[in-house]
Amino acid sequence: MRIAFVGTGNMGSALLAGILAAGQDAEEVRATTRSAESAAQLGSRLGVPTIAVEDDTQANRSAVAGADLVFLGVKPWMLAETASELDGALPDTATVVSMAAGVDLATLTSHFPHRPVVRIMPNTPSSVGHGVISLAAADEVPAATIDELTSLLGGAGLVVRIGEEDMPAMIGASASGVAFFFQLAEHMVAAAVSQGLEEETARRAVAATAEGAGRLLADSPDPAALRSAVTSAGGTTAAGIASFAEDGLAEIVARAVRAAGDRSLQMEAENREG
Ligand SMILES: NC(=O)c1ccc[n+]([C@@H]2O[C@H](COP(=O)([O-])OP(=O)(O)OC[C@H]3O[C@@H](n4cnc5c(N)ncnc54)[C@H](OP(=O)(O)O)[C@@H]3O)[C@@H](O)[C@H]2O)c1
Incomplete structure (x- = not known):
């Protein structure tokens, strides 16, 4: 070839x-x-x-x-x-x-x-x-x-x-989606630092957590099941997940994924015209 x-x-x-x-x-x-x-x-x-x-x-x-x-x-x-x-x-x-x-x-x-x-x-x-x-x-x-x-x-x-x-859905889920994971990581680092963790430690811990989560997901691509497996009733993860739900994380993410796909369609139209 x-x-x-x-x-x-x-x-x-x-x-x-x-x-x-x-x-x-x-x-x-x-x-x-x-x-x-x-x-x-x-x-x-x-x-x-x-x-x-x-x-x-x-x-x-x-x-x-x-x-x-x-x-x-x-x-x-x-x-x-x-x-x-x-x-x-x-x-x-x-x-x-x-x-x-x-x-x-x-x-x-x-x-x-x-x-x-x-x-x-x-x-x-x-x-x-x-x-x-x-x-x-x-x-x-x-x-x-x-x-x-x-x-x-x-x-x-x-x-x-x-x-x-x-293509728009795939752009939101992967092409731009990779940056959404980075943004979540950024916020996790900032949150840990605001609670007193040294920045380098926070970055390394969040990066290793992302890698670990990615490996588990690659082996078993069912995020809800993996989340459930670490969420005991009344525990620490449950408290964080409840906070996400209260703040409408699902809608926030859905809007971001859609915004990326919509922007791609807009760019396609602009490139068709000119
Ligand atoms: N980066 C991303 O995350 C990403 C994701 C999805 C799709 N894409 C797409 O990938 C494409 C490239 O993006 P990129 O980020 O890789 O940009 P890039 O790093 O700037 O690469 C552009 C390449 O084109 C070369 N080039 C410029 N003028 C040329 C010419 N007249 N003839 C031959 N080669 C020429 C550049 O050479 P020099 O280095 O010598 O200037 C460079 O090798 C874009 O269409 C982009 O939409 C990028």
Whole structure:
């Protein structure tokens, strides 16, 4: 499988590291960046041939030549310009995989007519192989291509195949959702510090608690059962959980998850228009 990464920054390089971990041959990959400095860093970190547009104006066009899969890791507002730049260089059979936030399959198809397009939405733990990557493919993408892509991206985390109508919910639950866990952690640290705990101790304790909770959830993905198992009637956890319920935590979280999904739909509309 020949793979090109056009724009290989934070998210692109996290996914590329996962793809290499899944067994992809680095010699069959071509990556590009804007600056020579980023290209040199990426090349030495991942051992992938990387060219900078700053050094070679044809870098993106040469990277996609002969590619079976072309990942687009440039910023969302650069997609239209990148599509025009690649015009005539992208092989007819190449599948285009976009990770751009707020750009839907219809807009991708308008940028890359006559190419199968796939939209993925990763989250940041992809950089440590524990991401969640939502994947929605246009109808014309062959099942074998989706299988291959799922297996490659599996090196970066859990790949969840969805219909595009489920993308807003997945953004709230995982792409933005990871930051919701971080925010809860922030508040737990602050609360412990306000009760007198040293900040470094609070941070380490909360981080280890999050890791432990994550591991238990990964083994048995039923949060209500896990919560119940640590909540004895009249005990300390029950007191905290009752405080959450009194303050309407369920509604607070539901509104945040919905806000993230709604913002994604709004961005899709803005990107369709302009
Ligand atoms: N970060 C996240 O949490 C996240 C989550 C989901 C989706 N995404 C999506 O991932 C995409 C990339 O975001 P990011 O956070 O990874 O941004 P980033 O770190 O800034 O990466 C952008 C990459 O594009 C390169 N680039 C800029 N202009 C280019 C050009 N003309 N040709 C080729 N490469 C060029 C940059 O090179 P230089 O480094 O040399 O400038 C860099 O490698 C975005 O579409 C974003 O919506 C990000």
